[in-house]
Amino acid sequence: MTKIAIVKYNAGNIQSVQFALNRLGIEPLVTDNPQQLMAAEKVIFPGVGEASTAMKFLKERKLDKVLKNLKQPFLGICLGMQLMCRHSEENNTDCLGIFDLNVKQFPPLKKVPHMGWNTINHFNASLLNGIKEEAYVYFVHSFYAELGPETICQSNYIIPFTAGLQKDNFFGFQFHPEKSGTMGATILKNFIEM
Amino acid sequence: MLAKRIIPCLDVKDGRTVKGINFKELRDAGDPVELGALYAESGADELCFLDISATLEQRRTFAELVKEIAKNVNIPFTVGGGISNVKQVGILLEAGADKISINSAAVKNPQLVTALAKQFGSQCVVVAIDTRLDGTHWLVNTHGGTLATPLMAVDWATQVYNIGAGEILLTSMNHDGTKNGFALDITRTISEKVNIPVIASGGAGTMHHFTDVFTSGKADAALAASIFHFKEIEIRDLKRYLKQKGIETRI
Numbered sequence: 001m002t003k004i005a006i007v008k009y010n011a012g013n014i015q016s017v018q019f020a021l022n023r024l025g026i027e028p029l030v031t032d033n034p035q036q037l038m039a040a041e042k043v044i045f046p047g048v049g050e051a052s053t054a055m056k057f058l059k060e061r062k063l064d065k066v067l068k069n070l071k072q073p074f075l076g077i078c079l080g081m082q083l084m085c086r087h088s089e090e091n092n093t094d095c096l097g098i099f100d101l102n103v104k105q106f107p108p109l110k111k112v113p114h115m116g117w118n119t120i121n122h123f124n125a126s127l128l129n130g131i132k133e134e135a136y137v138y139f140v141h142s143f144y145a146e147l148g149p150e151t152i153c154q155s156n157y158i159i160p161f162t163a164g165l166q167k168d169n170f171f172g173f174q175f176h177p178e179k180s181g182t183m184g185a186t187i188l189k190n191f192i193e194m
Numbered sequence: 195m196l197a198k199r200i201i202p203c204l205d206v207k208d209g210r211t212v213k214g215i216n217f218k219e220l221r222d223a224g225d226p227v228e229l230g231a232l233y234a235e236s237g238a239d240e241l242c243f244l245d246i247s248a249t250l251e252q253r254r255t256f257a258e259l260v261k262e263i264a265k266n267v268n269i270p271f272t273v274g275g276g277i278s279n280v281k282q283v284g285i286l287l288e289a290g291a292d293k294i295s296i297n298s299a300a301v302k303n304p305q306l307v308t309a310l311a312k313q314f315g316s317q318c319v320v321v322a323i324d325t326r327l328d329g330t331h332w333l334v335n336t337h338g339g340t341l342a343t344p345l346m347a348v349d350w351a352t353q354v355y356n357i358g359a360g361e362i363l364l365t366s367m368n369h370d371g372t373k374n375g376f377a378l379d380i381t382r383t384i385s386e387k388v389n390i391p392v393i394a395s396g397g398a399g400t401m402h403h404f405t406d407v408f409t410s411g412k413a414d415a416a417l418a419a420s421i422f423h424f425k426e427i428e429i430r431d432l433k434r435y436l437k438q439k440g441i442e443t444r445i
């Protein structure tokens with residue numbers, strides 16, 4: 001069985017990711033231990049929460065350096081993806097800087113948070129094999145990452161924004177694959193089988 | 195484009211789903227975990243589980259049930275019913291709920307909304323508002339719609355939006371259980387007033403009622419119970435119908 005670790009930190013939603021992996025027959029290890037994270041075959045970095053509090057927690061445990069130096073496939077979800085960017089407008093937070101992108105707040109031209117099922121398109125990654133362009137996935141967020149060269153899929157709410165990112169072994173999704181029905185399960189399965 | 199959401203609501207008592215007609219009569223409609231997973235498969239966008247248990251003992255059982263739901267359901271779900279403090283919310287979110295809804299406790303203590311938003315984030319704080327038309331005023335009711343308050347629904351919705359609610363679940367007591375359609379006016383008024391999603395509830399009887407609530411009611415999501423539980427409307431058929439009517443839905 002593939003050894004998958006979930007980064008344990010002060011953000012919600014870890015349980016949901018764990019259950020989603022269980023449904024795929026995987027029993028992940030939930031840990032904040034650097035050795036265990038480095039030893040895992042793949043690492044998932046979930047998160048629902050606030051950027052500055054999460055970064056502070058990671059830095060106190062020196063997990064910021066551990067995470068950005070990992071060599072195995074690494075997947076950030078929602079806040080996890082945002083923390084992989086350079087900077088977030090959420091409480092003016094410097095993040096991990098894996099992706100050279102800024103995370104900004106949605107202008108309140110429509111209801112915020114952007115909550116519910118929206119389509120993703122402009123795919124550019126094998127992680128999205130089996131997913132059709134314009135497939136619906138589940139989003140809940142008030143901040144978004146700009147589009148950039150590392151964007152592997154995008155969505156549109158108020159403005160076009162990054163729904164997925166990839167650079168080397170690092171992947172990130174703004175939406176929640178663990179809550180996106182069969183589409184989400186397919187994406188998680190692609191990651192596990194990578 | 196962001197899709198309008200269809201949300202079946204499951205009232206739970208003693209680990210079983212029930213739905214009251216006007217909140218008074220109870221009918222058994224099955225096992226919540228099984229029913230939840232079935233709804234997820236049949237195209238529901240989200241689920242809502244409302245604990246209508248009366249005792250503390252039953253409430254503890256509810257947290258265990260939430261965990262079973264989270265294990266088996268691959269779409270987001272909200273849980274509510276009798277939540278009155280931060281600790282209870284922590285337990286339910288940890289069990290795997292995506293959002294929690296509070297009702298009477300928020301009216302009694304509005305600071306709870308702020309405290310929850312601060313600790314867990316606005317995105318998981320749903321404020322449920324039960325409202326009844328009293329003459330020309332839509333007033334807030336609490337305790338399952340049995341207790342009238344002098345609060346105007348629009349004012350209360352605006353207040354909770356300002357203090358940290360992430361979503362509003364609006365139920366018209368006049369319409370609930372009637373199957374005569376949603377309360378379009380008050381839904382539209384509140385949806386235009388607050389910059390957070392509004393879920394309309396109470397009165398769904400036909401597919402056309404859903405079209406109305408998404409167009410003239412300006413709702414972001416619509417919730418219903420018995421018409422889904424008793425298969426009067428299949429969610430897949432409803433979504434196809436809405437799509438034909440030009441409403442963005444996830445199919």
